[in-house]
Amino acid sequence: MKFTLSWLKDHLDTTASLGEITETLTSxxxxxxxxxxxxxxLAPFTIAYVKSAVQHPNADRLRVCIVDTGKGEVQVVCGAPNARTGMKGVFAPAGAHIPGTGVDLKPGVIRGEASNGMLCSEREMGLSNEHDGIIELPDDAPLGASFAAWRGLDDPVIEIGLTPDRADCAGIRGIARDLAAAGLGTLKPLDETAVEGRFHTDLTVTLDFPADAASACPLFVARVFRGVKNGPSPVWLQQKLKAIGLRPISALVDITNFFTFDRNRPLHVFDKAKVQGGLSLRLSQPGETLEALNDKTYTLGDGVTVIADDAAVLSLGAIMGGASTGVSGDTTEVILEAALFDPIRTAMTGRALGITSDARYRFERGVDPAAVFAGVEQATRMILDLCGGEASQLVVAGREPDWRRSLTLRPSRVESLGGIVVPRERQQAILAALGFGISDGADGATVAAVPSWRGDVQGEADLVEEVLRVNGYDAIPAVPLPRMSTLTQSALTPQQKARELVRRGLAARGLDEAVTWSFMDGRDASWFGFQNSGLKLLNPIASDLDTMRPSVLPNLIRAAGRNAARGLPDAALFEIGPVYRDATETGQQMVASGVRSGQSGPRHWAQPPRPVDAFDAKADAIGALDAAGAPVANLVVSTDAPDWYHPGRSGCLRLGPTVLAHFGELHPAVLSALAVDGPVVGFEVFLDAVPQPKKKAGTAKPLLKLAAFQPVVRDFAFVVAEDVPADRIVKAAKGADKALVADVALFDVYRGAGLGEGRKSLALAVTLQPVEATLTDEAIEAVGKKIVAAVEKQGGTLRG
Structure with a gap:
């Protein structure tokens, strides 16, 4: 929301400085x-007089001008066709920065003639796109004076970040009211007297809504003008609109824009000569179209609030008018419209059609329901003043909604909710200054009648907030919270601690953390087990974010795809967050998910790069589970991963019957649907399923225990069936002697001659770590026999 300081002072009688105003607004x-x-x-730009302008001796399109700046005379070479002797213009001296072009002026020589400064056009000044010639000023413009001050361009522009609940401050009048309540001046009164109609009009207005949509437009007020002249608006009005970034169009349109920002009262004008019959407020029919004032044509769906005549749709109610009935310089008869429109329907229509307008911004937040008639009367006076003509009597359809309500404020509630004692008289004075009707209630309470423009005030706590913010949040004393316990207790639960450990662990493995939406496109979700309609969003922020995510993987895969499209194909991303299986309380799971794409690791001269594979994802999943405190040594791998993984290149990590993680290469069909090139591998670790470690009494175990004896490494090669997982053989060897076998690592897999069809050889390096004494050959041989016997139980035979 933008406004100028002078515009604010049209409503607020104040002597406060700009700094005081901005500080108070924030408070x-x-x-x-x-x-x-x-x-x-614009400080360097001054009003100057061209004493002479003669033809440049060496250039047909240039003139050499002698310019009186009020402080002396300088020579300027100018190429503007309207530069001439005796005119007044805007002069920029050497050293000035030209905002419209970004150039810093320097003294120079142009085709043999010295030039010390320039005479400026509006585009060079950054005032408009006009550059056909330099600015021409009237003869009475004061020589040597600041152009910005003379033109009224020295007015500071203030921009505030307006929260959705403060719809009343979408108009400058509401901002001035708040400042007056804070003691920064007094609010100036408005003239809201009715303008007597000079004639009866044949215009009819009907509200043609079904019973279940009566709130789409409960009140519509129109007035017809005849004999108007729609020329350019006066300079003061154009300057106000230009200052806040609006382009002046014509007097009639500028008046409606003025009231939109000045009073938070959107209005619209129709050229009556272009309206066929009466006006009808109704819901659109599918397939109807409207060529809007933004030069775009919209095809409407079912249920859009429209203003139509007997022939076609003329306007989108609360959003934008149509080009077919737009006013022009030839307009002599006008229909002025002020109405109330449903905020929710307005927001949904604007979002569906992708239209952003100043009217939509205000109607979807809620405008003052009691200001419709006042807005028409105030705009009527301005139209008659600026455009002439005469006004008809009002044409009214519908009625004003019942917005009146009163709330009770107990004086003690300000202290109990806000932490500060504010005297009852002060509370009442603040609320009265904000426009609330004040009366005394029972037991010393205050009864506050809520004004029509404060639709956000619905309860006693809202009244407390009004008192606190006007009284000043800085006045609330800082009070330390009481210490509830003498013991230092952790603020994090074990589950929260585990998430942080997993986050650190995955980052240490080279993955970058991502934070993605908790919702996604329903078409993406369908590839990842989404079937529950209870997870469809009724009012999504975008059409492609309409479903609560059943998995984090689709968002991460798309992120990896976007990175690849920008020349970064080797992605390694993870995210820790919730996924949703259904709409119940137990349907939410906390998951650590990640993806890798492209090559595994950076390029290196000593080894060729390789594409990522399922084992990279498995290692990431085990690393996450280990960080979360899961007993990874007891994990079992199964091959029943969900359908979005590649069959045969994926698996599950289980602890008994409980699935702790999925991992593997993503299915090519899924990657194709997400428009991402493979291979891409991923994992999903279900943190809620990880068992919490049991607390055991006694002394803590040391983190590092070094043995005093030399470890022994022995290699074994076992022949097994092709379908026997290597993990089963590794675990069998590790469990053969838990006291001596410290580690078992698979270092080679062989398939080929000498093994037979459907067989493979697995080579294991077994590390034996003695604890009590150095191992003898007999002890090593005994352990070796145990290992062979354990593997034979899994179907393996020692390779000869």
Whole structure:
């Protein structure tokens, strides 16, 4: 929300400085996002007089001008066709920065003639796109004066970040009211007297809504004008609109824009000569179209609030008018419209059609329901003043909604909720200054009648908030929270600690953490087990974010695809967050998910790169489980991974019947549906399924225990059937003697001659770590026999 300081002072009688105003706005909850001071950028530009302008001796399109700046005379070479002797213009001296072009002026020589500064056009000044000639000023413009001050361009522009609940401050009047309540001046009164209609009009307005959509437009007020002249609006109005970034169009349109920002009262004008019959407020029919004022044509769906005549749709209610009935310089008869529109329907229509407008911004937040008639009367006076003509009597359809309500504020609630004692008289004075009707209630309470423009105030706590923010949040004393316990206790639960350990562990493995939406496109979700309609969003923020995510993998895969499209094909991403199986409380799971794509590891001269594979994902999953405290030594691998993984290149990590993780290469069909090139591998670790370690009494075990004796490494090669997992053989060897076998590692797999069809050889390196004494050959031989016997039970035979 933007406004100028002078515009604010049209409503607020104050002597406060700009700094005091901006500081007070922020303390009131209307946080100031920025202040622009155009006078600073235009400070070097002054009003000058062209004493002479003669043809350049060496250039047909240039003139050599002698310019009186008020402080002396300088020579300027100018190429503008309208540069002439005796005119007044805007002069920029050497050294000035030209905002429209970004150039810093320097003294120079142009085709043999010295030039010390320039005469400026509006585009060079950054005022408009006009550059056909230099700015021409009237003869009475004061020589040597600041152009910005003379033109009224030295007015600071303030921008506030408006929260959705403060719809009343979408108009400058509401901002001034808040500042007046905070003691920064007094609110100036408005003239809201009715304008008597001079004639009866044949215009009819009907509200043609079904019973279940009556709230789409409960009130519509129109007035017809005849004999108007729609020329350019006066300079003061154009300057106000330009200052906040609006382009002046014509007097009638500029008046409606003025009231949109000044009073938070969107209005619209129709050229009556282009309207066929009466106006009808109704819901659109599928397939109806509208060519809007933004030069775009929209095809409407079912249920859009429209304003139509007997022939076609003329306007989208609360959002944008149509080009077919737009006013022009030839307009002499006008229909002025002010109405109330349903905020929810307005927001849904604007989002569905992708239209953002100043009217939509205000209607979807809620405008003052009691200001419809006042807005028409105030706009009527301005139209008659600026465009002439005469106004008809009002044409009214519908009625004003019943917005009146009163709330009770107990004086003690300000202290109990806000932590500060504010006297009852002060509470009442604040609420009265904000427009609340104040009366005394039972037991010393205050009864506050809520004003029509404060639709956000619905309960006693809202009244407390109004008192606190106007009284000043800085006045609330800082009070330390009481210590509830003398013992130092961890603020994190074991589950929260485990997540942080997993986060660190995955980052240590070279994965980058990502944070993605908790929802996704339902088409993506369908590839990852989504079947529950209870997870469809009724009001998504975007059409492709309409489903609560059943898995984090689709978001990470798409992120990896975007990286690859930008020249970064080797992605390694992870995210820890919830996934959703159904809409119940138990349907949410905390999952650590990750993906890798491209090559595994950076390129290296000593070894060729290889594509990522399922074993990379398995290692990541085991690393996450280990960080979470799972007994990874007891994990069992099964091959029943979900359908979104590649069959035969994926698996599950189980602890008994409980699935702790999925891992593997993603299915090619899934990658194709997500428009990502493979291979891509991923994992999903279900943190809620990881068993919590049991607390045992006694002394803590040391983190590092070094043996005093030399370890012994022995290699074994076993022949097994092709379908026997290597993990089963490794675990069998490790369990043969738990006291001496410290580690078992698979270092070679052989398939080929000498083994037979459907057989493979697995080579294991077994590390024996003695604890009590150095191992003898007999002891090593005994352990070797145990290992062979354990593997034989799994179907393996020692390779000869």
């Amino acid at each position: 009131l909850g209307l946080e100031v996002d920025g202040v622009e001071d155009p006078a600073a950028a």
